[in-house]
Amino acid sequence: xxxxxxxxFRIQINSLIDKFLPKNWQKYxxxxxxxxxxxxxxxxKELAKNNWIAPSWPKKYGGLDxxxxxxxILSEIFAYRMSPGNDRFGVRMIGPTLLKxxxxxxxxxxxxxxxxxxxxxxxxxxxxxxxxxxxSVSTKGDYDEEKDExxxxxxxxxxxxxxxxxxxxILVRTLQNSKRHEGxxxxxxxxxxxxxxxxxxxxxxxxxxxxxxxxxxVKTSGxxxxxxxxxxxxxxxxxxxxERSGIDYIGWAERCLDDLEKYCKDIDILxxxxxKITISSLRANLESAKIMTYKALWIKTKDExxxxxxxxxxLLATEINIKIHDFAFEILxxxxxxxxxNHDDFASRILKNRFFFISGGILGxxxxxxxxxxxxxxLGLSK
Amino acid sequence: xxxxELNESQKMIISNLDKNLEENFDLRIENKxxxxxxxxxxxxxxxxxxxxxxxxxxxxxxxLGLSFFDFTLTLESWGSKLCDGPYLENSIIIFxxxxxxxxxxxxxxxxxxxxxxxxxxxxxxxFIGKEQIPMIYKENNEYFxxxxxKNLPYLEQSTDILILALxxxxxxxxxxxxxxxxxxxxxxxxxxxSLNDINTEKLLISKNEIIESxxxxxxxxxxxxxxxxxxxxSVGIASTVLNMTIEYVKNREQFNKPLASFQxxxxxxxxxxxxxxxxxxxxxxxxxxSIDDKNMKKYVSLAKIKCDEELSKIAWNSHQIHGAIGFTWxxxxxxxxxxxxxxxxxxxxxLLHSEIQLQ
Numbered sequence: 257x258x259x260x261x262x263x264x265f266r267i268q269i270n271s272l273i274d275k276f277l278p279k280n281w282q283k284y285x286x287x288x289x290x291x292x293x294x295x296x297x298x299x300x301k302e303l304a305k306n307n308w309i310a311p312s313w314p315k316k317y318g319g320l321d322x323x324x325x326x327x328x329i330l331s332e333i334f335a336y337r338m339s340p341g342n343d344r345f346g347v348r349m350i351g352p353t354l355l356k357x358x359x360x361x362x363x364x365x366x367x368x369x370x371x372x373x374x375x376x377x378x379x380x381x382x383x384x385x386x387x388x389x390x391x392s393v394s395t396k397g398d399y400d401e402e403k404d405e406x407x408x409x410x411x412x413x414x415x416x417x418x419x420x421x422x423x424x425x426i427l428v429r430t431l432q433n434s435k436r437h438e439g440x441x442x443x444x445x446x447x448x449x450x451x452x453x454x455x456x457x458x459x460x461x462x463x464x465x466x467x468x469x470x471x472x473x474v475k476t477s478g479x480x481x482x483x484x485x486x487x488x489x490x491x492x493x494x495x496x497x498x499e500r501s502g503i504d505y506i507g508w509a510e511r512c513l514d515d516l517e518k519y520c521k522d523i524d525i526l527x528x529x530x531x532k533i534t535i536s537s538l539r540a541n542l543e544s545a546k547i548m549t550y551k552a553l554w555i556k557t558k559d560e561x562x563x564x565x566x567x568x569x570x571l572l573a574t575e576i577n578i579k580i581h582d583f584a585f586e587i588l589x590x591x592x593x594x595x596x597x598n599h600d601d602f603a604s605r606i607l608k609n610r611f612f613f614i615s616g617g618i619l620g621x622x623x624x625x626x627x628x629x630x631x632x633x634x635l636g637l638s639k
Numbered sequence: 640x641x642x643x644e645l646n647e648s649q650k651m652i653i654s655n656l657d658k659n660l661e662e663n664f665d666l667r668i669e670n671k672x673x674x675x676x677x678x679x680x681x682x683x684x685x686x687x688x689x690x691x692x693x694x695x696x697x698x699x700x701x702x703l704g705l706s707f708f709d710f711t712l713t714l715e716s717w718g719s720k721l722c723d724g725p726y727l728e729n730s731i732i733i734f735x736x737x738x739x740x741x742x743x744x745x746x747x748x749x750x751x752x753x754x755x756x757x758x759x760x761x762x763x764x765x766f767i768g769k770e771q772i773p774m775i776y777k778e779n780n781e782y783f784x785x786x787x788x789k790n791l792p793y794l795e796q797s798t799d800i801l802i803l804a805l806x807x808x809x810x811x812x813x814x815x816x817x818x819x820x821x822x823x824x825x826x827x828x829x830x831x832x833s834l835n836d837i838n839t840e841k842l843l844i845s846k847n848e849i850i851e852s853x854x855x856x857x858x859x860x861x862x863x864x865x866x867x868x869x870x871x872x873s874v875g876i877a878s879t880v881l882n883m884t885i886e887y888v889k890n891r892e893q894f895n896k897p898l899a900s901f902q903x904x905x906x907x908x909x910x911x912x913x914x915x916x917x918x919x920x921x922x923x924x925x926x927x928x929s930i931d932d933k934n935m936k937k938y939v940s941l942a943k944i945k946c947d948e949e950l951s952k953i954a955w956n957s958h959q960i961h962g963a964i965g966f967t968w969x970x971x972x973x974x975x976x977x978x979x980x981x982x983x984x985x986x987x988x989x990l991l992h993s994e995i996q997l998q
Contacts, residue, residue, distance in 0.1 A: 257640075262640070323640055533993050536989070536992065537993075540941040540944040544920070544941075550643075558644070568912075626909075627906045627909040627910070630913060632905065634909070634912060635885055635909070
């Protein structure tokens with residue numbers, strides 16, 4: 257599936273991570289912690305030196321004009337190694353959206369910032385009363401035509417890395433009393449703009465990777481509207497499709513399954529029939545889900561249509577990741593529940609990660625929303 | 640480089656085959672077959688007439704010279720119309736004979752491609768130890784085959800059989816004229832397909848009838864490719880199950896609205912569609928691997944595990960969505976379920992394939 261050059265790229269990325277990641281790194285990156293955040297920044301800078309942050313982007317925006325395979329390899333390795341430094345929001349969400357809908361000003365400024373590795377993005381979609389029903393967003397964006405400026409008021413929530421971000425792409429209602437899917441705009445904000453307050457929220461895994469963002473009279477130029485004013489709904493949906501490949505979950509799942517298989521070998525239970533069958537079933541489901549995530553990422557480069565593969569691959573990747581972690585917990589049992597059992601790194605990370613991966617079935621559109629999309633848009637089943 | 644696109648020639652082959660196989664596809668006839676009242680092998684004549692038996696043979700041997708991946712694409716169509724006949728067996732034999740590339744193998748390929756010789760086989764089941772393996776012994780410089788072969792499919796459509804036999808504890812492949820064999824018994828599968836038990840009671844065979852292949856273990860490769868081919872066929876069968884389900888929920892109304900408008904039904908259909916798409920892409924990916932790829936054996940086992948897990952589940956879910964109509968014989972949904980279960984029962988179980996993939 258991958259060419260020699262692409263396989264060589266895999267080796268190069270692994271070597272780069274080797275330089276920075278401590279040996280026996282066993283934890284999911286927690287960029288809330290200063291040490292992980294500093295590591296993330298160092299790795300991104302090193303990637304940027306080689307134009308490896310977004311290798312499939314055009315050279316003039318800091319890419320290498322590679323095909324999608326390089327980006328897949330990059331994301332998969334970062335997830336497998338559990339390494340910080342993989343910029344989901346910039347490289348995989350707003351970046352491709354700007355390439356498709358952005359003005360030349362936006363491409364020049366923001367894409368080059370992303371590939372420099374010095375700017376962190378976050379996503380402003382969900383609101384306290386607007387979760388799965390994204391079209392109900394009520395954060396106001398008042399556009400002043402004379403000043404070519406938008407003033408934003410409202411609250412966004414579940415904003416991953418909001419406390420670290422330099423920029424946010426935010427969905428706001430620019431036409432009040434409009435139909436649900438109309439009168440919305442996608443806007444870029446600078447997180448240092450006056451009027452933005454970030455309140456961290458602790459999640460069930462014990463870390464505060466996401467936040468509430470309160471926006472009070474935040475002003476930004478009309479130049480930061482992505483696509484056309486009031487016509488941001490399709491842009492916002494397309495951005496979600498870029499988000500939904502599930503490739504990170506595949507990397508995390510594969511790492512967990514490899515470690516689990518080794519653990520079973522080490523404690524001499526891999527010879528038991530039910531262990532062999534379960535591990536092999538998980539492997540089959542992982543490998544097949546992986547192919548679907550590749551297809552989801554590939555198909556986005558082929559045409560402008562909205563495809564079902566991103567929704568499918570997100571479902572499959574999050575599902576297999578959970579199944580693998582659940583089986584790991586079943587095998588580890590008590591070993592995974594005692595907090596001071598620090599001598600066993602694999603055991604100590606599984607439950608923390610399992611809690612964290614609850615988010616996989618929620619963010620970027622819940623599992624149930626993905627199934628609605630597949631049924632209604634993919635199979636043509638009426639509402 | 641990652642590429643999931645089918646080329647124009649592949650699209651044309653599938654569309655042409657679909658059209659030809661659709662013409663005589665009749666669930667009522669298939670129902671009679673499953674009932675044991677009709678011996679029907681839908682699709683077999685069409686495959687021969689289209690020249691598809693030579694799909695995997697090289698142009699030098701008068702074939703189309705297509706890839707194994709192209710072949711598995713045709714099997715999705717073949718499976719979707721519940722076709723039956725020794726298409727898989729003969730194509731895979733040709734594919735392996737091409738690798739041997741000698742006068743004997745080239746001659747045999749040309750005979751099969753032109754339908755002069757049709758071979759049936761059960762070596763995949765013999766290889767994994769699920770069916771008996773006859774013995775070859777030497778007496779006065781002559782070779783004799785001795786033993787029974789059970790559950791041999793497509794004997795009626797074939798001129799010869801290809802079996803695995805042991806000569807001094809070494810696995811050999813033997814091709815024998817079917818007229819030399821004594822038929823012991825006839826059984827039927829759950830789809831109504833005939834299976835024969837045969838006896839080779841001190842059957843004199845010539846040295847030519849024993850295939851020597853130094854480059855690779857013929858039986859092992861046959862078993863691997865046959866397993867993958869059956870996976871592709873099953874994907875086709877399951878796609879018909881999904882199509883029937885979608886058509887039904889769009890047209891059937893309850894509580895004054897189509898079943899398709901209920902979220903419970905939508906989610907179930909979405910799961911079926913997602914799992915089928917995933918399984919199809921995975922089988923296609925495995926079919927693109929080279930036979931010389933050291934990972935192919937492992938990936939075929941993973942594909943088999945995946946198909947066994949998902950495809951019959953899709954059929955059982957479809958019965959649930961169809962309600963009472965899917966419980967009737969005449970509606971015909973059970974035909975696909977039966978074929979999927981039959982395929983699941985072939986080529987080894989989850990334990991065997993788990994052991995292969997963990998090696």
